[in-house]
């Protein structure tokens with residue numbers, strides 16, 4: 001069940017296949033920086049890129065993908081609806097703008113970026129329309145706690161295919177992962193590498209044992225837990241390093257030791273308390 005290759009996929013609740021492993025491009029600058037990062041990743045065999053309107057680098061993602069010459073149907077591109085654009089009509093317009101900036105015909109996965117109070121249900125109706133119109137292959141949410149999902153599911157026609165949230169060894173999200181699994185919502189981790197805070201003694205020691213890096217250990221832990229993961233780097237060497245996680249297996253004891261690092265610690269905002 002654990003992914004064996006960089007291109008291995010999970011099957012979403014609508015049958016669409018999504019690679020378990022992708023490149024994140026938050027804080028990757030528009031222009032050369034993002035085009036290079038995406039190119040390094042595609043050359044290394046990645047087929048899944050995670051961007052957002054808010055990252056302001058969708059054009060660069062699209063440019064690099066087109067230049068790669070890789071057939072569109074072998075790629076999986078996620079982008080997200082920004083908070084200021086939430087609402088029904090505004091979401092439809094925002095999608096059109098993102099799709100145009102990407103220039104890749106369609107989007108594989110479109111996510112509501114954050115659960116903006118009083119608006120996310122209207123936004124979801126817009127995403128349902130986009131899905132029915134066939135311009136997105138799957139729709140989902142991001143930064144939804146269990147109570148947000150319960151609220152959305154009470155009215156939704158379509159169950160979100162994915163929930164992308166902050167998750168890593170210091171924030172293991174066990175309850176949310178169980179809820180998502182029970183509702184056939186694929187769980188996806190953002191900031192899987194704790195935004196580079198990898199100097200944890202337990203992780204360093206486990207990494208030594210397998211002759212791997214702490215980053216590789218954390219990404220392998222994601223895969224063995226059935227978590228889609230999207231580490232970010234702008235450096236070719238790290239983009240390659242991060243994907244070398246299909247040639248070893250963490251023991252049950254080591255999985256438990258990493259699980260036990262949980263402190264419910266966030267590097268990003270709490271979805272119950274954000275002001276953007």
Ligand SMILES: NC(=O)c1ccc[n+]([C@@H]2O[C@H](COP(=O)([O-])OP(=O)(O)OC[C@H]3O[C@@H](n4cnc5c(N)ncnc54)[C@H](OP(=O)(O)O)[C@@H]3O)[C@@H](O)[C@H]2O)c1
Nearest residue numbers: 024025026050190191192193194195196215231232233234
């Ligand atoms: N939905 C949301 O609200 C949301 C929020 C945050 C992030 N995301 C998505 O999740 C992706 C990943 O999260 P993230 O960008 O916050 O952080 P991350 O992937 O946890 O960590 C990225 C940081 O770690 C460094 N790094 C990468 N590989 C490394 C390695 N092998 N060894 C040591 N350091 C390494 C990177 O530096 P260099 O680049 O200098 O290598 C960067 O500073 C984002 O890019 C974005 O696509 C989504």
